Amino acid sequence: MDFEEFEGGVYVKGAEKFSLEDTLDCGQCFRWEKIGDKFYGTAYKKEACVYFRGDDLAIEGASVEEAETLWCDYFDLRVSYENIKKELADKSEVLSEAIEYCPGIRILRQDPWETLCSFIISQNNNIPRIKGIVGRFCEKFGEKLSRGYAFPDARTTARLNEEDLEYIRSGFRAKYIIDAARKVSSGEVDMEALRRAPIQAARDDLTKIKGVGPKVAECTLLYGLGRLEAFPEDVWMKKIMKTFFPGSSGEAFGRYAGVAQQYLFHYVRMNPQKLIVE
DNA sequence: GCCCAGGTATAAA
């Protein structure tokens, strides 16, 4: 991978091409906004505008160092999705179809706390409203950056109470956000340790947080902690498993189960007629 | 008004 500076940003050259559209709008993150063919977003308290220029990924607003240490990591550009997709496509016909439908999806490596908090907000909620709540949360409590706001960190959030959160209109989830912030900022749940912990121990640790059940835990592991074997099973995935893989569980997809899940999820969400209803 | 949304806590069977 190479980096080339241009006025106001950096090109990343030689990384595998992927789809920003599918990656940033497949339900794994809630803070990117598409304007024209450029995507504006924030990660780890840094803002950027990203788009492809031919095969090069342009990152406006980043230095070479930030591109290398932050954005390559965020988009996980050192991992070959071509290899992962080959391994997965051999596992099932439907999965192979799903990969063909949206081959450009990648799993992001988001900030663990932001991921946990976002998916707590996601429970029994819809994506437009999740984005609204997360947006208000950042505006009200996040650090001001040049264009928008950073995601409020766990320590800041831990000092808030339920009344403070009324502004973001997260409803019954407010108390869960606060419990999560307190357990994360105190170290009672050590997010960094969960990157390497045995997967079941990591699940058990996360579900100690009020409002974190199996789904939120898996999403946090997959989208925030780099655990590609995690397998979030929401209402869609339950229908998918019932329709195409009856009697089977996510473990059947092996070490990249979470990646498989994301292709299947996006494919079926865009083509719901593929599912057996009821 | 009614229904549902990338679920979870809680109580009851």
Add this chain to the structure above:
DNA sequence: TTTATACATGGG
């Protein structure tokens, strides 16, 4: 252990 219901909010 498995199954039912409430939960805040807002868009369709």
